[in-house]
Amino acid sequence: xxxxxxxxxxxxxxxxxxxxxxxxxxxxxxxxxxxxxxxxxxxxxxxxxxxxxxxxxxxxxxxxxxxxxxxxxxxxxxxxxxxxxxxxxxxxxxxxxxxxxxxxxxxxxxxxxxxxxxxxxxxxxxxxxxxxxxxxxxxxxxxxxxxxxxxxxxxxxxxxxxxxxxxxxxxxxxxxxxxxxxxxxxxxxxxxxxxxxxxxxxxxxxxxxxxxxxxxxxxxxxxxxxxxxxxxxxxxxxxxxxxxxxxxxxxxxxxxxxxxxxxxxxxxxxxxxxxxxxxxxxxxxxx
Amino acid sequence: xxxxxxxxxxxxxxxxxxxxxxxxxxxxxxxxxxxxxxxxxxxxxxxxxxxxxxxxxxxxxxxxxxxxxxxxxxxxxxxxxxxxxxxxxxxxxxxxxxxxxxxxxxxxxxxxxxxxxxxxxxxxxxxxxxxxxxxxxxxxxxxxxxxxxxxxxxxxxxxxxxxxxxxxxxxxxxxxxxxxxxxxxxxxxxxxxxxxxxxxxxxxxxxxxxxxxxxxxxxxxxxxxxxxxxxxxxxxxxxxxxxxxxxx
Numbered sequence: 416x417x418x419x420x421x422x423x424x425x426x427x428x429x430x431x432x433x434x435x436x437x438x439x440x441x442x443x444x445x446x447x448x449x450x451x452x453x454x455x456x457x458x459x460x461x462x463x464x465x466x467x468x469x470x471x472x473x474x475x476x477x478x479x480x481x482x483x484x485x486x487x488x489x490x491x492x493x494x495x496x497x498x499x500x501x502x503x504x505x506x507x508x509x510x511x512x513x514x515x516x517x518x519x520x521x522x523x524x525x526x527x528x529x530x531x532x533x534x535x536x537x538x539x540x541x542x543x544x545x546x547x548x549x550x551x552x553x554x555x556x557x558x559x560x561x562x563x564x565x566x567x568x569x570x571x572x573x574x575x576x577x578x579x580x581x582x583x584x585x586x587x588x589x590x591x592x593x594x595x596x597x598x599x600x601x602x603x604x605x606x607x608x609x610x611x612x613x614x615x616x617x618x619x620x621x622x623x624x625x626x627x628x629x630x631x632x633x634x635x636x637x638x639x640x641x642x643x644x645x646x647x648x649x650x651x652x653x654x655x656x657x658x659x660x661x662x663x664x665x666x667x668x669x670x671x672x673x674x675x676x677x678x679x680x681x682x683x684x685x686x687x688x689x690x691x692x693x694x695x696x697x698x699x700x701x702x
Numbered sequence: 703x704x705x706x707x708x709x710x711x712x713x714x715x716x717x718x719x720x721x722x723x724x725x726x727x728x729x730x731x732x733x734x735x736x737x738x739x740x741x742x743x744x745x746x747x748x749x750x751x752x753x754x755x756x757x758x759x760x761x762x763x764x765x766x767x768x769x770x771x772x773x774x775x776x777x778x779x780x781x782x783x784x785x786x787x788x789x790x791x792x793x794x795x796x797x798x799x800x801x802x803x804x805x806x807x808x809x810x811x812x813x814x815x816x817x818x819x820x821x822x823x824x825x826x827x828x829x830x831x832x833x834x835x836x837x838x839x840x841x842x843x844x845x846x847x848x849x850x851x852x853x854x855x856x857x858x859x860x861x862x863x864x865x866x867x868x869x870x871x872x873x874x875x876x877x878x879x880x881x882x883x884x885x886x887x888x889x890x891x892x893x894x895x896x897x898x899x900x901x902x903x904x905x906x907x908x909x910x911x912x913x914x915x916x917x918x919x920x921x922x923x924x925x926x927x928x929x930x931x932x933x934x935x936x937x938x939x940x941x942x943x944x945x946x947x948x949x950x
Contacts, residue, residue, distance in 0.1 A: 595789070
């Protein structure tokens with residue numbers, strides 16, 4: 416039974432990363448109509464920035480949680496201003512190919528300098544150790560990742576669904592020309608939205624660093640699963656991405672316990688089933 | 703719809719001064735040349751109507767003034783300031799508001815969010831209670847999804863949301879299209895009241911019977927050019943010409 420709970424916890428942690436990453440992808444796809452294949456590389460950059468901050472600047476994990484998303488978010492905004500903005504109105508394929516190319520270049524550069532093996536990033540002192548819950552042992556850091564990710568996901572959902580800024584974002588997703596004609600600087604809003612989505616990926620990277628180590632290909636390993644999560648949740652759906660992210664992490668964890676052979680494919684099997692029954696995803700709306 | 707709020711409100715603009723000046727306006731959609739040198743003026747406090755057949759260039763004229771059409775040339779001056787090269791968000795912040803033909807109600811926003819969406823660009827916009835005096839239906843449906851409203855209610859919402867912004871110059875693109883006669887009448891009353899309030903309105907209409915109830919002057923657009931213009935007082939003597947222009 417302890418093994419089941421342990422797998423559930425692993426599933427929840429993976430689900431946290433899936434949710435944070437798919438949320439960023441959903442925000443970017445909803446607003447920019449770009450399938451951001453660079454998302455995994457930007458997640459990896461978040462972890463590396465945290466690593467550099469600690470080892471070169473002596474800046475600890477807590478500051479990294481704030482600074483890494485800002486730094487990588489600014490990098491993302493530069494990408495959007497210099498490259499992605501020119502793809503407006505073109506087929507999705509162009510955005511996909513461009514961001515795939517960016518991902519390969521970024522990962523290649525990091526691999527060139529740091530190799531493929533992982534660099535250690537220590538768990539902060541305040542989050543070391545664990546708690547005995549009676550039915551299982553819970554490492555504090557892992558519990559923190561789940562709770563913090565959930566809070567960030569819900570805060571992002573609130574920002575987009577319940578605030579005036581979110582109303583601008585949702586309206587601009589539907590009709591950017593009209594929103595701009597109301598006096599809102601839509602190009603700037605698009606850049607900031609891309610920065611927000613990228614910042615979420617970087618935040619997931621910082622959270623992941625103490626668990627998975629810092630590796631140039633850490634994002635490449637994850638991004639395909641995250642895309643499956645986004646497709647299952649419904650492209651562009653904020654709440655769909657959050658719920659599906661956590662749910663699929665748990666389903667993956669349970670599969671590891673009951674039928675380990677299928678644990679790497681269960682997400683994709685679910686994706687196929689969802690696409691057959693509801694091609695717009697579980698919470699997506701028809702175009 | 704009570705008149706009191708409107709009657710008590712200060713005049714927004716004194717009629718007479720030139721507020722919009724359009725000279726040699728040309729526009730293109732890709733390679734298609736749509737406007738071929740549009741010239742007209744709008745004075746403060748007036749309701750001016752652009753009449754013309756489908757595809758004549760009326761909507762393109764409004765979109766070109768608003769900066770929505772990418773490729774345009776000529777001169778558009780608003781309050782003596784050149785805006786031909788300005789982006790649409792800057793034009794909106796100068797006090798021009800646009801209500802599109804397709805109404806542009808956002809399906810992902812409820813009525814309240816749709817109403818509050820355009821930012822206030824300057825002081826002097828109508829407060830919400832005054833807007834609800836004009837459009838009482840909207841008050842009862844604030845939490846409904848914007849696109850669940852009837853066509854008439856959507857049109858009211860589309861007009862209502864630009865009244866909040868403080869823009870003094872409103873461009874309304876075919877506000878009566880597809881609406882029942884009773885709603886058209888209501889829209890007509892609203893435009894008349896907005897005129898009393900001091901708003902300047904540039905209206906695009908195919909329904910000149912409706913336009914004649916609210917407009918001070920008319921311009922006829924054909925093949926991307928203004929081919930005629932007359933005041934409301936001259937309407938009766940121009941009816942035959944108008945029938946020919948509009949093909950009715």
